Amino acid sequence: MKEERKWNMIVKERTKPEELVILQTLKARMELEEKDAQNLRTLEKGYEGEVHFDHWFTNHIVESLIINDLLLEVNGTHFQIDSLVITQDRLHLFEVKNLEGDYYLDGDKFKTVAGTEIKNPLHQLSRAESLLKQLLKNLGFYIPLEPHLVFINPEFALLQTPLKSPIILPNQLNRFMDKMNRTTSKLTNKHTKLAEALLSLHIKKSPFSRVPGYDFDRLRKGVICEACGEFLESYSRNKFICRQCESQEHIESVVIRAAKSFQLLFPERKVTTATLYEWIDARIPPKTIRRVLKSNFSAKGECSSTYYE
Numbered sequence: 129m130k131e132e133r134k135w136n137m138i139v140k141e142r143t144k145p146e147e148l149v150i151l152q153t154l155k156a157r158m159e160l161e162e163k164d165a166q167n168l169r170t171l172e173k174g175y176e177g178e179v180h181f182d183h184w185f186t187n188h189i190v191e192s193l194i195i196n197d198l199l200l201e202v203n204g205t206h207f208q209i210d211s212l213v214i215t216q217d218r219l220h221l222f223e224v225k226n227l228e229g230d231y232y233l234d235g236d237k238f239k240t241v242a243g244t245e246i247k248n249p250l251h252q253l254s255r256a257e258s259l260l261k262q263l264l265k266n267l268g269f270y271i272p273l274e275p276h277l278v279f280i281n282p283e284f285a286l287l288q289t290p291l292k293s294p295i296i297l298p299n300q301l302n303r304f305m306d307k308m309n310r311t312t313s314k315l316t317n318k319h320t321k322l323a324e325a326l327l328s329l330h331i332k333k334s335p336f337s338r339v340p341g342y343d344f345d346r347l348r349k350g351v352i353c354e355a356c357g358e359f360l361e362s363y364s365r366n367k368f369i370c371r372q373c374e375s376q377e378h379i380e381s382v383v384i385r386a387a388k389s390f391q392l393l394f395p396e397r398k399v400t401t402a403t404l405y406e407w408i409d410a411r412i413p414p415k416t417i418r419r420v421l422k423s424n425f426s427a428k429g430e431c432s433s434t435y436y437e
C-alpha cells in the first residue's frame with residue numbers, strides 16, 4: 129500500500145462474482161432450470177447495482193481506504209460486505225440494494241406494495257454489522273462502525289421510511305455524499321493495518337455459490353460473442369464478426385477468452401490444444417490455438433502432452 133495518498137484509495141476493486149460469470153457462461157451453453165435462471169437474474173441485478181454504487185462513490189473526496197466485496201467469517205459464520213470505507217474516526221459499512229418499485233416496512237417486515245414479503249435488507253445489514261463488530265474486537269481494533277443501507281436504483285421508493293434508520297434513498301444520495309465530504313479525515317498507519325488485516329481474511333471461494341451441475345460432453349461447444357452471447361460462426365482476416373450485434377473480435381482474443389472460460393468451468397481439467405479445439409467446436413485451427421496458448425499461458429509438460437496454465 130502506498131504511503132502518500134491524496135484522498136480515497138481503493139484497496140480492493142470489485143470484480144464480477146465467480147458464480148455470476150459461471151452462470152452467464154452456462155446460460156449460453158445449456159438450458160438453465162428456472163431456479164438457476166432466476167438466480168442469474170438476481171446476481172446480474174445485484175452486480176449492476178454495485179457497479180452503479182461504485183460510480184456514485186467516485187464523488188467521495190475524503191481521505192479513506194475503500195474495500196469492495198469482502199467475504200469474511202467470524203466464529204464459523206460467513207458474512208458479506210458490499211463496500212467498507214475506512215475514514216479517520218469510523219468505518220462506513222455499505223449494503224447496496226438495486227431493488228426497483230414501491231416498498232414499505234410493515235413492522236419488522238419488508239414488503240412490496242402488492243403485499244409480497246421479501247427478505248428484509250435491514251436485517252441483513254444489522255447481521256453484517258454485528259458480525260463485523262465481533263471480528264474487529266477479535267482483531268483488537270476499536271473504531272466506531274456506521275452502517276448504511278443504500279437503495280441505488282432511482283426507480284425505488286420506500287413509503288413511510290422511518291426517520292432514524294441507516295436507509296439512504298435514491299433522492300438522498302447527493303445530500304448524503306455532501307455530508308460525508310464535509311468531514312475531515314487523516315489516515316495513519318493504524319488504518320492501513322486495519323485494511324490489511326481485513327484483506328488478509330477475505331475468503332475467495334464463496335460458500336454461498338449455487339451453480340447447477342454440468343458436464344463437458346453435454347455443454348454446447350463453440351465460440352460465444354462477448355457482447356451479446358450469440359455463437360460466432362466464422363472469421364475472416366483474423367476477426368470474428370457477430371451476426372447478431374456486429375461486434376468484432378480478433379481470433380487471438382477469442383482463443384484466450386475460450387481458454388479462460390474453460391478453466392473457470394473445469395478447474396480440475398487441463399487446457400490442451402485438443403481440448404480447446406473441441407471446446408470452440410473447431411472454429412479455429414489447432415495450429416493457431418497452440419500459438420496463442422503458447423504466447424499467453426505458460427506451457428507445462430512435454431510435446432504431445434503439453435498443457436497450459
Ligand SMILES: [Zn+2]
Nearest residue numbers: 353356370373
Ligand atoms: Zn454479438
